[in-house]
Amino acid sequence: MWIVKRKRSPLISQVGGRSLFIVFFIEHEYSCYVNCRMGLIRLRVRDFANEKGWTLKEVAQRTSIPYTTVVTYANSPGMATVDYTALYKMARAFEIEIEDLVEIIEE
Numbered sequence: 001m002w003i004v005k006r007k008r009s010p011l012i013s014q015v016g017g018r019s020l021f022i023v024f025f026i027e028h029e030y031s032c033y034v035n036c037r038m039g040l041i042r043l044r045v046r047d048f049a050n051e052k053g054w055t056l057k058e059v060a061q062r063t064s065i066p067y068t069t070v071v072t073y074a075n076s077p078g079m080a081t082v083d084y085t086a087l088y089k090m091a092r093a094f095e096i097e098i099e100d101l102v103e104i105i106e107e
Contacts, residue, residue, distance in 0.1 A: 040078030
Protein backbone atom coordinates (compact mmCIF):
# COMPACT_ATOMS: atom_id res chain seq x y z
CA MET A 1 0.00 0.00 0.00
CA TRP A 2 1.28 3.46 -0.76
CA ILE A 3 -0.03 6.79 0.43
CA VAL A 4 0.94 10.25 -0.75
CA LYS A 5 0.11 12.89 1.84
CA ARG A 6 -1.13 16.26 0.59
CA LYS A 7 -3.25 18.79 2.39
CA ARG A 8 -6.80 19.40 1.18
CA SER A 9 -6.70 17.10 -1.82
CA PRO A 10 -7.97 13.61 -2.54
CA LEU A 11 -5.36 10.88 -2.43
CA ILE A 12 -5.09 7.61 -4.26
CA SER A 13 -3.77 4.46 -2.66
CA GLN A 14 -3.46 0.85 -3.73
CA VAL A 15 -4.03 -2.36 -1.78
CA GLY A 16 -3.43 -5.60 -3.62
CA GLY A 17 -3.48 -3.83 -6.98
CA ARG A 18 -6.89 -2.22 -6.38
CA SER A 19 -7.29 1.53 -6.33
CA LEU A 20 -8.77 3.08 -3.23
CA PHE A 21 -9.84 6.70 -3.02
CA ILE A 22 -9.08 8.55 0.18
CA VAL A 23 -10.85 11.77 0.99
CA PHE A 24 -9.58 14.05 3.71
CA PHE A 25 -11.89 15.97 5.99
CA ILE A 26 -9.76 18.66 7.57
CA GLU A 27 -10.75 20.32 10.81
CA HIS A 28 -8.17 20.31 13.58
CA GLU A 29 -6.29 17.26 12.34
CA TYR A 30 -6.36 14.83 9.44
CA SER A 31 -9.20 12.38 9.36
CA CYS A 32 -9.79 10.39 6.23
CA TYR A 33 -11.86 7.53 4.96
CA VAL A 34 -10.85 4.83 2.54
CA ASN A 35 -13.61 4.10 0.06
CA CYS A 36 -13.23 0.98 -2.07
CA ARG A 37 -14.68 1.61 -5.47
CA MET A 38 -16.47 -1.50 -6.70
CA GLY A 39 -15.53 -3.72 -3.81
CA LEU A 40 -15.59 -4.57 -0.14
CA ILE A 41 -12.86 -5.06 2.41
CA ARG A 42 -12.77 -6.88 5.72
CA LEU A 43 -10.51 -5.81 8.54
CA ARG A 44 -8.76 -8.64 10.34
CA VAL A 45 -9.08 -6.91 13.73
CA ARG A 46 -10.38 -9.97 15.60
CA ASP A 47 -7.68 -12.22 14.08
CA PHE A 48 -4.84 -9.99 15.25
CA ALA A 49 -6.47 -9.29 18.62
CA ASN A 50 -6.75 -13.04 19.27
CA GLU A 51 -3.15 -13.51 18.16
CA LYS A 52 -2.02 -10.93 20.75
CA GLY A 53 -4.41 -12.30 23.39
CA TRP A 54 -6.31 -8.99 23.56
CA THR A 55 -10.02 -8.35 23.86
CA LEU A 56 -11.63 -5.82 21.55
CA LYS A 57 -11.92 -3.49 24.53
CA GLU A 58 -8.12 -3.71 24.98
CA VAL A 59 -7.65 -2.95 21.28
CA ALA A 60 -9.80 0.15 21.72
CA GLN A 61 -7.81 1.27 24.77
CA ARG A 62 -4.41 0.64 23.15
CA THR A 63 -5.36 2.48 19.95
CA SER A 64 -7.56 5.29 21.35
CA ILE A 65 -10.25 4.25 18.87
CA PRO A 66 -13.81 4.21 20.23
CA TYR A 67 -14.85 0.72 21.32
CA THR A 68 -17.95 0.83 19.11
CA THR A 69 -15.77 1.48 16.06
CA VAL A 70 -13.43 -1.41 16.90
CA VAL A 71 -16.41 -3.76 17.37
CA THR A 72 -17.94 -2.60 14.07
CA TYR A 73 -14.68 -3.22 12.22
CA ALA A 74 -14.17 -6.60 13.90
CA ASN A 75 -17.71 -7.86 13.24
CA SER A 76 -18.35 -6.49 9.76
CA PRO A 77 -18.24 -9.11 7.01
CA GLY A 78 -17.45 -6.40 4.45
CA MET A 79 -17.18 -2.62 4.35
CA ALA A 80 -16.85 -0.05 1.59
CA THR A 81 -15.60 2.79 3.83
CA VAL A 82 -12.96 2.71 6.57
CA ASP A 83 -11.30 5.45 8.63
CA TYR A 84 -7.65 5.48 7.54
CA THR A 85 -6.48 6.92 10.88
CA ALA A 86 -8.06 3.95 12.65
CA LEU A 87 -6.31 1.56 10.25
CA TYR A 88 -3.00 3.23 10.97
CA LYS A 89 -3.49 3.12 14.76
CA MET A 90 -4.52 -0.54 14.71
CA ALA A 91 -1.62 -1.55 12.49
CA ARG A 92 0.81 0.19 14.86
CA ALA A 93 -0.74 -1.45 17.91
CA PHE A 94 -0.61 -4.90 16.31
CA GLU A 95 2.92 -4.17 14.99
CA ILE A 96 1.93 -5.03 11.42
CA GLU A 97 1.65 -3.29 8.06
CA ILE A 98 -1.72 -1.82 7.09
CA GLU A 99 -1.86 -4.21 4.11
CA ASP A 100 -1.87 -7.13 6.54
CA LEU A 101 -4.91 -5.74 8.35
CA VAL A 102 -6.98 -5.30 5.18
CA GLU A 103 -8.48 -8.24 3.29
CA ILE A 104 -10.21 -7.65 -0.05
CA ILE A 105 -13.27 -9.86 -0.11
CA GLU A 106 -15.12 -8.59 -3.16
CA GLU A 107 -13.71 -6.89 -6.23
